[in-house]
Amino acid sequence: MFAVGSVAACAASGPAGVQPDGINDPYETQNRRVHAFNRGLDRAIVRPAAIGYSSVLPDEIEDSVGNFARNLGEPSVVVNSLLQGDLQGAGISTVRFVTNSVLGIFGLFDVATDFRLPQHDTDFGETLFVWGVGEGAYLELPVLGPSTSRRATGMVVDLFTNPLSYVVDSPERYYGTVAAAASGLSRRGRFSDTVDSILYESADSYAQARLIWLQNRRFELGDTGAAADIDPFALDTEGF
Template sequence: MPITKPAPLLVRSTVIVALAALASGCTSTPTATPGSCESVPFTVHDPVEPVNRGIFAFNRAVDDYALAPIARGYRKLPDMFQAGVHNFVANFGEPKVFINDLLQGNGQRSVNTLGRFAINTTVGIVGLIDVSGKLGIERHESDFGQTFGVWDIAPGPIVELPLLGTANLRDATGKVVSFAVDPFGDNSDTVETLGTIKTVGGVVDGRAQALPLTDKLQAQPDYYVALRDAIAQRRADFVAQGKLGSVQDAPHCGDEGAANE
């Protein structure tokens, strides 16, 4: 009989479980109840603004002629369909939320995320139905940009990424790391197909969620500055929330929550 090596997925799962035990047993994260909408101070450092504006013009053209029209059509679909897409996209992203919960040393959040993923993937039909939410286990967001912020890494200068939009250097790096991290290991054809659906659905659903905010910001004298500052505020609030360690996300101020979608 040939000797088989442990599957990469099993190795990754073992490491994650070990990290979960370490986070739960060795860290103490305060549990806070999200309060009223309060924004934290933020600064914007945009030393290469002319370059960023050039890339922003390209991104806006793609958005105006492709993404935004598709998103507006999507918003006309039945609410049940939109909710299903939104829930599926969020559920497929839960493993990365779980990883970031661990990296932030938040044992309670990581347990909630793991429980949500297990329940919604099974009972909720691969996440189409947010059964966990109905049971009182609320969804929260977490990403590598937030994790770097919780680690007190400075936001850095503003960078406009082609097709990916506006971000500070810390969040842009977080996006790159997120692309490189694959919690599912060696993907089967089914997982790869679901991943493709998640990516497409996430782009459309995220843009649809952001439409109310971007429509309002486009009415400002300088859309670039208005959107850049809205995103900076939202991300500053998001990092502060991560440092607080709330089990649930705090409410976004106005529509700023959509600025980074």
């Protein structure tokens, strides 16, 4: 963990400083190429598959698949909460996992929320934030979409932070991955109008997606200092 944190700290510094609009995007040229690839992939495959998925399956089944995916991710949330020193968050996620696994039929139903146990979500990217690692440069990753160097490092580490991956045999260990992918399709289908307006109706879909993602991520982390640096009117002059 220390080695990963050190690497992330180096990556987070980036080759260039934060721009006046509060966005650190030294790799914009490469990022725009990846964005064009992701946009084409969405148009040709992801969007049609997502709309078809949401149209065919009842909402109840889509919700159950999403609940199942989130429940299998709870152990990773516990680990990251402990690494952040958040004992309350770790306790809530532990109780949620046990409750939904037993009473919610392996997590297909979110019984814990009915018991007023709120969902607590975190990842290793947030762990790095708590440890003081900087946000780093903005990145757009193939297929995965918007990210930062800190978030990308966290995504790699999160492949190994779920204890279930070490105790569950194949092919069962991949159920969570399949469910998470299906849940992603469900979200893409349900919020198709919003996503389409960003990707296909805005004057500069790259700048629009970058601004929205960074604002949302910084809000999730409670990174008020960084969020305050973003110029809310940045899109008025970008991409025109």
